Amino acid sequence: MSERKVKIMIAKPGLDGHDRGAKVVARALRDAGFEVIYTGLHQSIDQIVQAALEEDVDAIGISILSGAHMYVFPTLMQKLKEAGLDDIVVFGGGIIPLDDIPKLKEVGVKEIFLPGTPLEEIVEWVRNNVKPRPVKL
Amino acid sequence: MGEIKTKSGLFNEEAIEQIASEKERWERESLAKEIARHPERKEKFLSLSDLEIKRVYTPEDIKDFDYMRDLGFPGEYPFTRGVHTTMYRGRIWTIRQFAGFGTPEQTNKRYKYLLSIGQTGLSMAFDFPTLYGRDSDDPMSRGEVGKCGVAVDTLKDFEIIFDGIPMDKISTSMTINPPAIVLLAMYIACAEKQGVPQEKLMGTVQNDMLKEFIAQKTWIYPPEPSLRLVRDIVVYCTHHVPKWNTISISGYHIREAGATAVQELAFTLADGIEYVRMGINAGLDVDQFAPRYSFFFDSHMDFFEEIAKFRAARRMWAKIMREWFGAKNPRSWWMRFHTQTAGCSLTAQQPLNNIVRTTIEALAAVLGGTQSLHTNSMDETWALPTEEAVTVATRTQQIIAYESGVTNTIDPLAGSYFVEALTNQIEEKAWEYINKIEEMGGMLEAIKKGYPQREITESAFRFQQAVERKEKIIVGVNEFVMGEEHDLPIEILKIDPEVERVQIERLNEVRRKRNNAKVKSLLDDLRDACKDEKTNVMPIIIDLVREYASIGEICNAMKDVFGEYKDPAFF
Structure with missing residues (x-):
C-alpha cells in the first residue's frame, strides 16, 4: 500500500493581512505534490487548531509578518499539545528577528524561514521533515 | 471635448524613414559583427514587470509623438510633465515618513524627532488592532498591540500623540481604511481640543477600500457597506473639511502584493474611476470632490519603468477626468500622488544594500514627479526602523533634493526616445486592463469575481519563479550571497510587550x-x-x-x- 499524501495547512494567524508569501508557498508546495490547505486570513489560534484537527494535517506552516510571533507560536504549540496534536510539525516564516528563532525552536517550532528563502529550500525541507502521521484509531 | 488640434508632431515621415533605414544598416553592418564576436548577455531583456526592452530606441519608436498632445507644459493638461507649474523649483516634495509604534507617548516622541530632523508632514502608522477597528483588549488583538504601528483606542490616545504638535500647521496622512471614519473623527475632535476648527485641517485618510479587497486585505465589512463609509467621508469632508484629501487611491499595496507596474497602474485607475462614480452617485458635482482625491504609488527597482509609470499615470487620469467625466476644474484633472519606495524590494540579507535600493527608487519617484515621498529604512525586513535607520532614509531624500541637481529642471527625461516609448507602452497596456474591468461592470464587480486578486496572485508567483531560476537577480539573495554574519542589521527595534498592558489599562480608565x-x-x-x-x-x-x-x-x-x-x- 502506498503512503498517503502529506497534508499541509498554511495558516495566517491574527490580524496580519500580508498574504503574498503564504500564497506563494502554498502554491509551491501544491505544485510539489503535497496536499495543501490555505486557511485564509485572520484566523484565531483556536480556529487554526480546530482546522488542523478536522483536516487531519501533518504539518502547519504559519506565516506571520506583524511582529506577534512571540505570542502566536508559543500559544499555538501549547494549544496543539492540549488537543493531543503535538505530533503535527509546525514551521513558519515571515518578519522574524534572528534572536527570536532559538526561542521559537525551544517551544517546539521545527523551522523558521526568513525572507529571501528559495521555495525549493522550503519544499525540500518539508519533504525531509514531514511524514504522514499515523492514523489514530 | 474632442482631440486637441496641434501642429506639434515632432517627426516627419521622411526623417523616420531615413532613421529606420540607417538603423537597418547599423544592425547589418555593426551589430551583426559585434554579436557574432560577443553575444549579448541575454537573448531577451525584460523589465522588472516583464515588458520587453529593446536594444536601442530611436525616433522611430515614437514616430507619432506630438509634443502638445502627449506632454504639454508642467501644470497644464495632460500633466505628463507634472501637476505643478514650477515643480521642485518652487517647492521640494513633502518628506513624509510613515511612522508610529508602541504607545501614543512613544509615537509622539518619534513624531517630534522626525519633525526636528526636517520632515515636513506626518504619516501615521497604526497597529493591526487599530487597522481592523478592534480595541487593544479584543481577544484577536493579543500579541499585536503597538507592534506594527501605534495603538489607538480612544480620543485620549490621539490627544497624547498630538501633544505639542500644532494641528493647524502640520499636514497628517493616516493609513487607515475600514475604520477610517473613526480615526478621521478622532483627528477632528482632537484638533477641536487644540482650538483648530475642521475647516483648517490638512491631511489625508487612505480610505481606499477597493484596494483592501484587491491587495492589502484589511477589511471588516462586505464591499457595499465598506464603500458606503468611504462615501460618507467624501461627502462630509466636501462640505466641512475642504482641505482634507478624502481618498488616497492606492497602488502601493497592489504592487507589494505582487502586481506588475502595469497592473498597479491599471487597477489603481480603475479604483479611481469607481470612486468618481461613487461621488457622482452621492449627488456631488464632480468638480466639488475630485480635486481632493489623491493617489499613492509604489516605486520599485526598475528605474525607467517606474518613471514611465508615473508619467503615464498622470496623463491617463487627466484624460479620464476631462474626457470621461467631463470635469471642468483643472484641479480635478490633476493626479497628485504620494510615493513609497518598494518595501518588497528590500532584502533581509546584507541590509545595508537596502539604502542603495531605496535611493534608486526614490530618485525614480522624483524624476516621475511625486508630491510626497516615504523612503524605507534599511532594517525594515527585520522590524520597524530604528531611529538611526530612519534618519539615513530621510537624509536620502534630502540628498536627492539638495545635492543631486535633479530638482533644477522639470521632468528632465522628457523627450528620451526610450522613456517616451515606455510611457506610451505602459499606458496602452493599462488601458487594456481598464477596458476589461469596465466590461465587467467596473472594479467593484471585478473584485467580486476575484479578477484583480487572481491576476496579482499569478504575477506574484511568476515573479518568485523567475527569482528562483535566476532570471531576475536580487543581490545578496540569489547572487552575490555572503555568509549569515553579513546579513545582520546593526540593531533592531523591539516593541516592549508591556505596551499591551499599559494600553489596556488606559482604555479601562477611559471607560x-x-x-x-x-x-x-x-x-x-x-x-x-x-x-x-x-x-x-x-x-x-x-x-x-x-x-x-x-x-x-x-x-x-x-x-x-x-x-x-x-x-x-x-x-
Missing part, C-alpha cells in the same frame, strides 16, 4: 471616567443610522469619539448592521 449612558445611546443611534443607507454616519461618529467611545465599540456597532467579510482564500 470608567466617561459618560457611559451617553456612549450607549449614541451607539444605538449609530446602529439606526447604519440601517438607512442614505444617512451619513460621520456626524454621529464625531459625537461618539468626543464622548470617548472606543474604536472597537464603534466598529462593532456598525458590524451588528453591516456584517463581516470573509477571505475567499484562493491561492
Whole structure:
C-alpha cells in the first residue's frame, strides 16, 4: 500500500493581512505534490487548531509578518499539545528577528524561514521533515 | 471635448524613414559583427514587470509623438510633465515618513524627532488592532498591540500623540481604511481640543477600500457597506473639511502584493474611476470632490519603468477626468500622488544594500514627479526602523533634493526616445486592463469575481519563479550571497510587550471616567443610522469619539448592521 499524501495547512494567524508569501508557498508546495490547505486570513489560534484537527494535517506552516510571533507560536504549540496534536510539525516564516528563532525552536517550532528563502529550500525541507502521521484509531 | 488640434508632431515621415533605414544598416553592418564576436548577455531583456526592452530606441519608436498632445507644459493638461507649474523649483516634495509604534507617548516622541530632523508632514502608522477597528483588549488583538504601528483606542490616545504638535500647521496622512471614519473623527475632535476648527485641517485618510479587497486585505465589512463609509467621508469632508484629501487611491499595496507596474497602474485607475462614480452617485458635482482625491504609488527597482509609470499615470487620469467625466476644474484633472519606495524590494540579507535600493527608487519617484515621498529604512525586513535607520532614509531624500541637481529642471527625461516609448507602452497596456474591468461592470464587480486578486496572485508567483531560476537577480539573495554574519542589521527595534498592558489599562480608565449612558445611546443611534443607507454616519461618529467611545465599540456597532467579510482564500 502506498503512503498517503502529506497534508499541509498554511495558516495566517491574527490580524496580519500580508498574504503574498503564504500564497506563494502554498502554491509551491501544491505544485510539489503535497496536499495543501490555505486557511485564509485572520484566523484565531483556536480556529487554526480546530482546522488542523478536522483536516487531519501533518504539518502547519504559519506565516506571520506583524511582529506577534512571540505570542502566536508559543500559544499555538501549547494549544496543539492540549488537543493531543503535538505530533503535527509546525514551521513558519515571515518578519522574524534572528534572536527570536532559538526561542521559537525551544517551544517546539521545527523551522523558521526568513525572507529571501528559495521555495525549493522550503519544499525540500518539508519533504525531509514531514511524514504522514499515523492514523489514530 | 474632442482631440486637441496641434501642429506639434515632432517627426516627419521622411526623417523616420531615413532613421529606420540607417538603423537597418547599423544592425547589418555593426551589430551583426559585434554579436557574432560577443553575444549579448541575454537573448531577451525584460523589465522588472516583464515588458520587453529593446536594444536601442530611436525616433522611430515614437514616430507619432506630438509634443502638445502627449506632454504639454508642467501644470497644464495632460500633466505628463507634472501637476505643478514650477515643480521642485518652487517647492521640494513633502518628506513624509510613515511612522508610529508602541504607545501614543512613544509615537509622539518619534513624531517630534522626525519633525526636528526636517520632515515636513506626518504619516501615521497604526497597529493591526487599530487597522481592523478592534480595541487593544479584543481577544484577536493579543500579541499585536503597538507592534506594527501605534495603538489607538480612544480620543485620549490621539490627544497624547498630538501633544505639542500644532494641528493647524502640520499636514497628517493616516493609513487607515475600514475604520477610517473613526480615526478621521478622532483627528477632528482632537484638533477641536487644540482650538483648530475642521475647516483648517490638512491631511489625508487612505480610505481606499477597493484596494483592501484587491491587495492589502484589511477589511471588516462586505464591499457595499465598506464603500458606503468611504462615501460618507467624501461627502462630509466636501462640505466641512475642504482641505482634507478624502481618498488616497492606492497602488502601493497592489504592487507589494505582487502586481506588475502595469497592473498597479491599471487597477489603481480603475479604483479611481469607481470612486468618481461613487461621488457622482452621492449627488456631488464632480468638480466639488475630485480635486481632493489623491493617489499613492509604489516605486520599485526598475528605474525607467517606474518613471514611465508615473508619467503615464498622470496623463491617463487627466484624460479620464476631462474626457470621461467631463470635469471642468483643472484641479480635478490633476493626479497628485504620494510615493513609497518598494518595501518588497528590500532584502533581509546584507541590509545595508537596502539604502542603495531605496535611493534608486526614490530618485525614480522624483524624476516621475511625486508630491510626497516615504523612503524605507534599511532594517525594515527585520522590524520597524530604528531611529538611526530612519534618519539615513530621510537624509536620502534630502540628498536627492539638495545635492543631486535633479530638482533644477522639470521632468528632465522628457523627450528620451526610450522613456517616451515606455510611457506610451505602459499606458496602452493599462488601458487594456481598464477596458476589461469596465466590461465587467467596473472594479467593484471585478473584485467580486476575484479578477484583480487572481491576476496579482499569478504575477506574484511568476515573479518568485523567475527569482528562483535566476532570471531576475536580487543581490545578496540569489547572487552575490555572503555568509549569515553579513546579513545582520546593526540593531533592531523591539516593541516592549508591556505596551499591551499599559494600553489596556488606559482604555479601562477611559471607560470608567466617561459618560457611559451617553456612549450607549449614541451607539444605538449609530446602529439606526447604519440601517438607512442614505444617512451619513460621520456626524454621529464625531459625537461618539468626543464622548470617548472606543474604536472597537464603534466598529462593532456598525458590524451588528453591516456584517463581516470573509477571505475567499484562493491561492
